[in-house]
Amino acid sequence: xxxxxxxxxxxxxxxxxxxxxxxxxxxxxxxxxxxxxxxxxxxxxxxxxxxxxxxxxxxxxxxxxxxxxxxxxxxxxxxxxxxxxxxxxxxxxxxxxxxxxxxxxxxxxx
Amino acid sequence: xxxxxxxxxxxxxxxxxxxxxxxxxxxxxxxxxxxxxxxxxxxxxxxxxxxxxxxxxxxxxxxxxxxxxxxxxxxxxxxxxxxxxxxxxxxxxxxxxxxxxxxxxxxxxxxxxxxxxx
Numbered sequence: 152x153x154x155x156x157x158x159x160x161x162x163x164x165x166x167x168x169x170x171x172x173x174x175x176x177x178x179x180x181x182x183x184x185x186x187x188x189x190x191x192x193x194x195x196x197x198x199x200x201x202x203x204x205x206x207x208x209x210x211x212x213x214x215x216x217x218x219x220x221x222x223x224x225x226x227x228x229x230x231x232x233x234x235x236x237x238x239x240x241x242x243x244x245x246x247x248x249x250x251x252x253x254x255x256x257x258x259x260x261x
Numbered sequence: 262x263x264x265x266x267x268x269x270x271x272x273x274x275x276x277x278x279x280x281x282x283x284x285x286x287x288x289x290x291x292x293x294x295x296x297x298x299x300x301x302x303x304x305x306x307x308x309x310x311x312x313x314x315x316x317x318x319x320x321x322x323x324x325x326x327x328x329x330x331x332x333x334x335x336x337x338x339x340x341x342x343x344x345x346x347x348x349x350x351x352x353x354x355x356x357x358x359x360x361x362x363x364x365x366x367x368x369x370x371x372x373x374x375x376x377x378x379x
Contacts, residue, residue: 153305183363184363184364184365185363186362186363186364186365186366188306188366190306195356195369195370195371195372196298196306196356196358196366196369197369198365198366198367200365201364201365201367202363202364202365205365207365207367237305239305239306241306241308241362241363241366242362242363243361243362243363247323248320249308249320249321249322249323250296250308250311250320250322250361250362250363251308251362252298252305252306252307252308252362253305254305255305255306
């Protein structure tokens with residue numbers, strides 16, 4: 152049972168925007184950075200956002216991250232069919248002294 | 262090219278052991294913390310264990326604490342996960358990753374499959 156909660160699914164038409172929430176608590180998101188990962192089924196996860204809002208080289212600026220209090224949000228603008236995947240947030244939990252992932256969100260492009 | 266390559270997965274009976282390896286290349290391995298993440302069939306990502314780069318501090322999920330041991334050999338650029346007392350619930354694809362969960366894991370291996378079944 153994950154300590155980070157995400158909506159099971161979100162969907163939008165091509166070109167539209169989606170946001171994915173990641174809800175945690177004080178020991179995890181409240182105290183630590185958040186990262187976001189994209190996973191196309193059958194492949195390894197890929198880092199999209201690190202340290203709340205930074206994009207690795209090669210990740211388009213259509214992907215953005217933010218954090219406020221004990222929640223974080225991933226935004227995807229200009230939705231493309233290639234964005235269909237599962238998305239996970241991740242952080243450190245200072246009480247558990249362990250890493251934690253969100254429950255995952257499936258993005259569908261209508 | 263920065264790369265991680267896992268090996269050592271397979272079919273094992275409940276109660277058995279396996280040692281996973283993750284060979285790193287293309288970066289200064291000793292400078293980075295490393296993490297193991299697993300994914301059971303049809304399920305989400307589960308953080309398993311992490312190890313510091315230079316100090317070698319180790320951390321474990323409660324689900325594997327006391328059964329799994331993470332280690333690294335910086336001279337061989339290799340990360341390990343010794344898994345003992347395996348259970349059916351440990352069946353998953355195991356990924357090694359460069360970095361840690363909060364600051365971001367920017368390189369992932371292709372995964373190695375562990376199946377625990379009689």
